[in-house]
Amino acid sequence: MGGRTRRTGHDWKLLREACVALLPRIPELVDEHLRQLAEHSPAYDRVLPYDQHWREAEEAIRIGIETITAPRESPRRDLEYARDSGRRRAGQGLPLDLLVHSYRNAGYLVWDALLEGASGGDPERLAALMRSATLVWSAVDAQAVTASDAYRETELELRRRTDERAQALLDALLEGQSAPGLAARAAAGLDLPERGPYAVVVLRVERRGERDAPHRRVQEAGFRFVWRMRTDCEVGVVALGAEAGLDGLVALLDRLGVGAGPGAGGVSPVVDGLAELGQARRLAELALRTCPADAGGVVRFDRRMPTALVVGQPELAGRLVADVFGALLALEPGDRAVLLETLDAWLDCEGSAGRAAGRLYCHRNTVFNRLRRLEQLTSRSLARPRDLIEMTLALDAYRLSPGLGGVG
Structure with a gap:
């Protein structure tokens, strides 16, 4: 003393x-x-x-x-x-x-x-x-x-040791590991319920900001988030709660500006507990891959499943593009881009040539002429459902798969 x-x-x-x-x-x-x-x-x-x-x-x-x-x-x-x-x-x-x-x-x-x-x-x-x-x-x-x-x-x-343990548990869950008791330990370490509705959000990260941390916990509008920064993306585990759903989650993310600007993000389907986060992460990443790198916003996997099927099978995607767009790929890049842009606009406008023409700043007859030329080059008809599906999926594969002219 x-x-x-x-x-x-x-x-x-x-x-x-x-x-x-x-x-x-x-x-x-x-x-x-x-x-x-x-x-x-x-x-x-x-x-x-x-x-x-x-x-x-x-x-x-x-x-x-x-x-x-x-x-x-x-x-x-x-x-x-x-x-x-x-x-x-x-x-x-x-x-x-x-x-x-x-x-x-x-x-x-x-x-x-x-x-x-x-x-x-x-x-x-x-x-x-x-x-x-x-x-x-x-x-x-x-x-x-x-x-x-x-x-x-x-x-x-x-606190550092606790954060490291929580980070390791979160990584193990997101990697889909299934060690005995892992979910229970993670629930205690992350202060989350072991069972309950969860979703995973994966954001393509172009720049580091306020969320640049090993992992962080946030609560917004009834949703509980645990964010994990990785090399080229940010992964968020979201406890949805009894009343929450994916529509509310996407609306909240858009309102907060998450995924705004180049990069975009993907949201998994709802899973029933921490043990299923590995599968949810893979589906959220697949949803993210359906977004061009220059697009913004957050998309749900269950709204992009046909496109996800394409980008999830790179070899089959390449075969589909070669089979459907083979003759189109031989055109000059500028000519090819105009035809594919027209097809994309026509699909976005739900098959309306008039609305597509307004988006493309051309006459509706020009849209018709370009679409007929596409049909000739691909030997497919946009009026036949099976042909339309093939051309739609081939367009997604071309735009989204690396090495096929897209950006991945």
């Missing part, structure tokens, strides 16, 4: 005698110390077993009193013990303000006991103690600061 700035003379002798006389009273002081702490906050008794707390408090008070009279060049045992105490209390989960209060409270008890021992008719001893007050309280402050610093360092390290 004491500082050890150089002391000489009679004051030092009287202070030492007072400290030695106080040593037999330490058990009494510890009992009173723990009683006052329990009155101050029930957290002490909840966090610290009484017998362990008593032994540690007894040792801390004894070391503090002995330190007051220790030679100046000796090691600071009180600060070493304070560092250990700060680390222990951080690991036990005692709030930092209660740790500091315990040091202050012990300091008051020891100081009052010293004054009480010197007040029995010896003014000289009492005066010597009062002249030592600054030294004693400086030591109490040093112990509290040392314990606080060790507490904060340990708390940061524990």
Whole structure:
């Protein structure tokens, strides 16, 4: 409890005698110390077993009193013990303000006991103690600061380890690992229910922003998100809740600007628990692959399944493009691009040549002429459902599959 700035003379002798006389009273002081702490906050008794707390408090008070009279060049045992105490209390989960209060409270008890021992008719001893007050309280402050610093360092390290464990559990789920008990451990580490409706969002990341973190937890409009940054994408695990659905999720993401601008994002179907997140991630990634890299917005897998079938089978996609667009691919790039752009616009306009012409800034007859030329080059008719399906899927494959003229 004491500082050890150089002391000489009679004051030092009287202070030492007072400290030695106080040593037999330490058990009494510890009992009173723990009683006052329990009155101050029930957290002490909840966090610290009484017998362990008593032994540690007894040792801390004894070391503090002995330190007051220790030679100046000796090691600071009180600060070493304070560092250990700060680390222990951080690991036990005692709030930092209660740790500091315990040091202050012990300091008051020891100081009052010293004054009480010197007040029995010896003014000289009492005066010597009062002249030592600054030294004693400086030591109490040093112990509290040392314990606080060790507490904060340990708390940061524990938080880092907790984050790393949570990150590893999240990665294991998203990779589809099926180790026994993994979902239960992840539920505890991520503070999420093991069962319940979940979806996965995968965003193509063009730039790092405020979400650039190993993983982070967010709650928005009834949805609970855990985001995980990866090299070329950001993955979000979404707890949907009882009333939430994919329509509400996509609307929220659009409103927040998630996936806005180049890049886009994909949303998985709903799955029933954490154990199914690996499958959900793969389907969300497949939904993302149905979006051209220059498109924005977030798309749902269940609204892109035909296109997902195409981009999910690169070899078959290549064969489909070669079979349907073989003659078209031999055209000059500019000529080919105009015909495919016209087909794309006509499909987006639900087969309306007039609306497609407005989008393309040309006459509707021009649209008809281009479509007839496409039919001639592909030997298919847009009026036949099977041919229309083939041409639609071939267009998606061409635009979205790497190596076929698309951007992947």
